[in-house]
Amino acid sequence: MKITKSLTAPRLMVEGAGQCSDLLYGSGFAPVDPVVLLDEGTQKLLVVPMLEFGRAREESPGTEVVLPETIGVPKNQRRSVSAWALHAVRYRRLRRVDVPAFFPAETARLLERNGIKLEIRSGAMYPERAIKKSEEIGAIAQSQRAAVAAMRAAHRLLIDATVGRRGVLRHDGATLTSERVREEIDITLLRHGCGARDTIVAGGAQAADPHHRGEGPLRAGDTIVIDIFPQHKRSGYWGDITRTFCKGEPSPARARMYRTVLAAQKKALAMIRPGVAGSEVHAMITRYFEEQGFPTTVKDGVVRGFFHGTGHGVGLDIHEAPSLGVSPVKLQPGHVVTVEPGLYDPDIGGVRIEDTVVVERGGARVLCAYPKTWVV
């Protein structure tokens, strides 16, 4: 069915450096500036500016790479990617194309005013992206190895740290901050060929906000969430791992939170296998947290409990299909997902434990394991 779909509906994309995973998947090319890809399944047309021409031809050998002028874009419209898209569709004599939800509105309007019918896909442009081929799994594993090396370096900083006044951690004669640990992580990732956008090193109340990047001094006794998600500069594939640490003795409340999340992650990992729906895994974890006395509540704008998905697909996007959340999509061999239950409470802290796994016939295979000993 997927193949039929890709043969009957030509796909049109306009993507640049900020968001180009479909383009990279469809053509092998990672553009700097926006370019146009028209993918008819067997035939692919890539419209690029002069500056990208040589590289596009090199990186996208199976594709017809053209300059705007080659497909008849008038000189006064040479800088308009919308005009490139219109002329690409005309060049291929198409009347109808599929476009992604995030297709530029300006381009959509130009095409429609010129009689081209647009089917806006709310789902993936390449549904087959969710099932990873073995070389894709290898590429994700490579990023995951970088992430684990960086986690080891961060862990090492916490091990070597001493506890100074008011519980503030010290390292090498200076206060150990989120920023310092993040720098160590990001440098380790670079040495492994990866970039990272928003590495999280968040302690104390910051750890209770799952998207807080973390800043300032780290403290003994606090939960410290370290979430590392590198993208390999060459392959474009991501990895994703989270560990939570505590320097010194955790309070009973924090220790219980950690034990509960650790047990939840183990349960989720054990449940993952082909045929199980992502939503089943997520519902089980949500129920488990409630049973253990960690309900999810909102009071005065403060959220406590478990309020993100149990996991998400990982590939050329850091968040992609399938998800372990509300989606009823059933897991299949070749899916690569994170498994990352977490608990958050500003009065206690935050705990999240995350691995990236491949779904195989026998269950979940963790890519590049790292210990889950949390007390440092």
Added chain:
Amino acid sequence: MKITKSLTAPRLMVEGAGQCSDLLYGSGFAPVDPVVLLDEGTQKLLVVPMLEFGRAREESPGTEVVLPETIGVPKNQRRSVSAWALHAVRYRRLRRVDVPAFFPAETARLLERNGIKLEIRSGAMYPERAIKKSEEIGAIAQSQRAAVAAMRAAHRLLIDATVGRRGVLRHDGATLTSERVREEIDITLLRHGCGARDTIVAGGAQAADPHHRGEGPLRAGDTIVIDIFPQHKRSGYWGDITRTFCKGEPSPARARMYRTVLAAQKKALAMIRPGVAGSEVHAMITRYFEEQGFPTTVKDGVVRGFFHGTGHGVGLDIHEAPSLGVSPVKLQPGHVVTVEPGLYDPDIGGVRIEDTVVVERGGARVLCAYPKTWVV
């Protein structure tokens, strides 16, 4: 006129981590996942998911930050940013909004089907972004200092390198590659609080392709283009600098290419002042290169000469208004632009010299100078 425009036309944006400079400018908030900003000039509404709520309220104090449910998004549409946008417009009782060219087509269609009139802006959502306030110039200068520190580190590697067999550069007992130099640059940037996406270290024929990132061994006698454009992780502002080096004696052709580009850059810098159009600067440089015997030609798909703009604005985007290219927009005090003429020929190599400057009443002020001695 700008103010009138921003008062009469509410602006609607849907942006996420990949592309969020308008959102960051309009609200001060840098989202991880897509969010909706409705900017009526005096009143701003930001619709964010639960996970972003705390951080959004902190980072965007002048804005009304709401969850989708607060503005009436039905439960079964809580995950659709298009539904968030529709309900944001209804919540504010608007019938008409301005949206950017890259607004999601899916959201545009939903709004139009619900009777909302969309004005798609082909230009900037915040034209005032082009004129930098003093704190913005400070932020760009901070990134530029990081870029210069990284250039110094790269230059140092070339100085310390020795010339091995067949002219291949050696450093610390190993071949000196583009990758090794890029790693040194990117690590230096990280230590200065900056990230970098596509640092260029390109030698030989690779240097003749302005977008080639560069790979493999560097060689004596070749032109080596190093283009560093970091984004500060905290401020979001970019910097941009390029230098071209040659280890050992350059051939006469390469030396002439370098001298010509250096002279061109000096001319362009001298020409920059308020009231001069970007296109005038670019036309002057193009003409100068032709006069010096470097016409721009395309033959068998190979381009030689000068085939990119003379410069571009720098701010929350690495490429923004104003440009020193075909645009006739006149320069004004507070504009921040790169000045980066270059010459390229696969048989000779590539030379590009770039500084980032602020346009002031008296002319161009270079942000954070670095020497232009090219023979190492």
